[in-house]
Amino acid sequence: MGQVIELRHVDKVYKGPPDVQVLFSVDLAFEEGSFNSIVGESGSGKSTLMNIIGTLDTPTDGEVFIAGQRTRRLGRNRLAELRNRTIGFVFQFHYLLPEFSAIDNVLMPYVIGGKRPSSDVREWADELFDIMGVSAVKRKPASRMSGGQQQRVAIIRSLINKPSIVLADEPTGNLDSVNSAATYERFRDINQRYGTTFVIVTHDRRIAEQTDRIVEIRDGRLVLDINR
Amino acid sequence: MVLPLRIAARFLLSGKAQTLLIVLGISIAVSVQVFVGLLIDSLQEGLIEQTVGNSPQVTIRSSVENVTISRWEPIVSSVDSYNATRYVGVAATSNAFISKSNGSVPVVVRGLDGVAMDSIYGLSRSIYAGDTIASAGEVLIGRILSDNLDVTVGDRLPVTTPAGTRVDYRVAGIFDLGVGAIDGSWVVTNLRTAQSLFGFGDRVTSIEITVDDVFAADALAADVSALLDTDRLEVTNWKEENAQLLNALESQSLSNNIIQAVIILSVAVAIASLLSITVLQKRRQLGILKAMGIKDGSASLIFVYQGLLLGVAASAVGISLGLGLLYAFTQFATPGGESIIDFAVEPAFILRTLIIVISASGIAGLIPASRSLRLNPIDVIREG
Ligand SMILES: Nc1ncnc2c1ncn2[C@@H]1O[C@H](COP(=O)(O)OP(=O)(O)OP(=O)(O)O)[C@@H](O)[C@H]1O
Numbered sequence: 047m048g049q050v051i052e053l054r055h056v057d058k059v060y061k062g063p064p065d066v067q068v069l070f071s072v073d074l075a076f077e078e079g080s081f082n083s084i085v086g087e088s089g090s091g092k093s094t095l096m097n098i099i100g101t102l103d104t105p106t107d108g109e110v111f112i113a114g115q116r117t118r119r120l121g122r123n124r125l126a127e128l129r130n131r132t133i134g135f136v137f138q139f140h141y142l143l144p145e146f147s148a149i150d151n152v153l154m155p156y157v158i159g160g161k162r163p164s165s166d167v168r169e170w171a172d173e174l175f176d177i178m179g180v181s182a183v184k185r186k187p188a189s190r191m192s193g194g195q196q197q198r199v200a201i202i203r204s205l206i207n208k209p210s211i212v213l214a215d216e217p218t219g220n221l222d223s224v225n226s227a228a229t230y231e232r233f234r235d236i237n238q239r240y241g242t243t244f245v246i247v248t249h250d251r252r253i254a255e256q257t258d259r260i261v262e263i264r265d266g267r268l269v270l271d272i273n274r
Numbered sequence: 275m276v277l278p279l280r281i282a283a284r285f286l287l288s289g290k291a292q293t294l295l296i297v298l299g300i301s302i303a304v305s306v307q308v309f310v311g312l313l314i315d316s317l318q319e320g321l322i323e324q325t326v327g328n329s330p331q332v333t334i335r336s337s338v339e340n341v342t343i344s345r346w347e348p349i350v351s352s353v354d355s356y357n358a359t360r361y362v363g364v365a366a367t368s369n370a371f372i373s374k375s376n377g378s379v380p381v382v383v384r385g386l387d388g389v390a391m392d393s394i395y396g397l398s399r400s401i402y403a404g405d406t407i408a409s410a411g412e413v414l415i416g417r418i419l420s421d422n423l424d425v426t427v428g429d430r431l432p433v434t435t436p437a438g439t440r441v442d443y444r445v446a447g448i449f450d451l452g453v454g455a456i457d458g459s460w461v462v463t464n465l466r467t468a469q470s471l472f473g474f475g476d477r478v479t480s481i482e483i484t485v486d487d488v489f490a491a492d493a494l495a496a497d498v499s500a501l502l503d504t505d506r507l508e509v510t511n512w513k514e515e516n517a518q519l520l521n522a523l524e525s526q527s528l529s530n531n532i533i534q535a536v537i538i539l540s541v542a543v544a545i546a547s548l549l550s551i552t553v554l555q556k557r558r559q560l561g562i563l564k565a566m567g568i569k570d571g572s573a574s575l576i577f578v579y580q581g582l583l584l585g586v587a588a589s590a591v592g593i594s595l596g597l598g599l600l601y602a603f604t605q606f607a608t609p610g611g612e613s614i615i616d617f618a619v620e621p622a623f624i625l626r627t628l629i630i631v632i633s634a635s636g637i638a639g640l641i642p643a644s645r646s647l648r649l650n651p652i653d654v655i656r657e658g
Pocket residue numbers: 060061066068086087088089090091092093094095138656
């Protein structure tokens with residue numbers, strides 16, 4: 047299988063003063079259709095790494111390849127297109143657009159892609175609402191949903207375009223353990239059904255242990271890479 | 275681009291109070307613009323109508339006093355052939371007086387041909403007692419003169435020329451043109467009557483012209499001038515005779531235009547500043563949208579659309595409000611029982627206002643749009 051994500055010698059320095067180097071020569075690749083987790087202490091650089099993988103942030107040095115494309119030379123619009131088509135995001139802090147209903151939020155990546163939602167995609171949305179147990183809030187404005195509901199709707203949104211990559215940064219931070227476990231089962235289902243590559247940041251070792259591969263990062267360096 | 279429009283509408287609707295307030299504010303500004311604009315326009319039109327409405331706007335006279343024009347028919351037909359010309363009439367005019375028991379009253383005897391009588395001065399329409407002239411021995415007089423002389427329809431009017439000829443005419447009708455100088459001094463006869471009274475023969479004293487566009491009167495006057503022997507004939511037009519009035523109107527128009535420009539500018543500034551705040555308020559949303567792959571251009575379109583939507587809403591409300599104000603003004607500002615102006619809506623003015631307000635709003639949206647263009651999603655995503 048090919049590498050759908052590949053980082054070569056990635057450095058990240060947040061320009062100061064003082065300059066802070068957060069990632070140190072990270073070499074990391076994920077196989078197409080794999081199910082991975084990234085663990086590490088708070089402040090170790092997990093979100094920074096995820097943002098670089100997601101082409102939202104640029105490495106200070108090194109190269110990032112997404113779905114075989116070298117991202118360094120791509121312009122902002124080309125990157126936006128790449129993200130829209132190939133990556134589903136679950137952000138650590140930001141969830142939904144409060145002005146829109148749950149379903150409108152979910153369809154947003156699809157509509158941004160320039161198409162009117164087809165009945166197929168609506169059915170897919172319905173199925174995901176069902177799977178994630180939030181069908182009841184489908185038409186509710188995002189501003190009037192609980193944190194856990196918002197997070198689950200955000201997860202549905204990350205899956206709507208059936209992206210080849212899902213990047214989820216602490217996707218179950220607001221969920222209880224039952225819902226959290228259920229969510230990972232859903233991720234696993236989708237991973238198996240559609241061959242979607244998952245990269246999930248979590249601080250929960252037990253969750254990480256259910257993934258195929260655990261990458262540990264400490265102070266901006268890869269310190270552990272367990273394949274199972 | 276449907277999505278940016280949808281997002282724009284949603285953003286505006288999500289801040290209802292803020293949106294309502296700005297729409298209200300802009301509406302009031304637009305309504306003042308519409309009201310003042312239409313009011314000044316119709317006041318000016320009324321004033322110009324009063325000044326030149328029932329009178330010739332271009333006049334050809336002999337350049338030497340008391341000399342009449344002999345071969346006037348070719349001049350009339352060539353003036354008539356100009357596009358700008360509406361009516362051409364001729365008049366035989368001279369001073370005379372009316373003897374009374376206790377002295378005499380000076381009058382102006384005006385022998386008018388049919389065109390001058392009705393199409394230029396509109397005399398037949400202005401007769402409020404009696405009738406039009408039916409025979410050579412009949413005259414029309416103005417309301418004020420009839421009061422002064424205590425003469426009414428059917429009475430005899432003894433007219434004496436400076437040469438001493440005296441003829442008695444019958445008063446056929448009394449007119450009211452609403453112009454003191456005319457209503458108080460004119461004795462109107464048909465052309466022949468005046469010509470024979472003063473011994474003019476076939477000659478006339480003036481050729482009188484109205485034009486389609488009163489403001490083009492000077493251009494026509496210049497054209498006509500070029501055609502004539504200016505040693506013997508002179509051409510005057512209302513604009514040179516009313517230079518002061520025109521000056522006043524022009525400065526009024528100028529101040530009107532300045533008011534309009536200031537209002538449009540303040541509308542644009544209000545929208546631009548509101549939307550600039552919105553860019554800050556919607557930073558998170560923009561960041562998320564961009565992270566999900568909305569392109570920078572589409573994202574900035576959101577703000578242009580917000581400006582346009584505000585402009586459409588505010589100009590609709592503002593124009594209605596302005597027209598309402600104008601209507602109320604015509605109903606209630608009625609000194610002496612008569613409205614100062616008519617409620618007349620000029621569609622071109624409304625359309626112009628609509629276009630200007632909406633495009634100013636769209637342009638105002640460009641400022642926040644360019645600010646949103648630079649927003650990088652990572653700056654938002656990183657924030658906790
Ligand atoms: N904009 C920035 N400027 C300077 N330093 C930054 C900036 N953003 C993050 N950092 C630093 O980079 C380091 C890594 O941050 P990052 O958000 O990637 O950590 P993390 O592993 O996701 O932590 P957490 O588990 O708490 O989310 C931290 O020490 C943080 O203080």
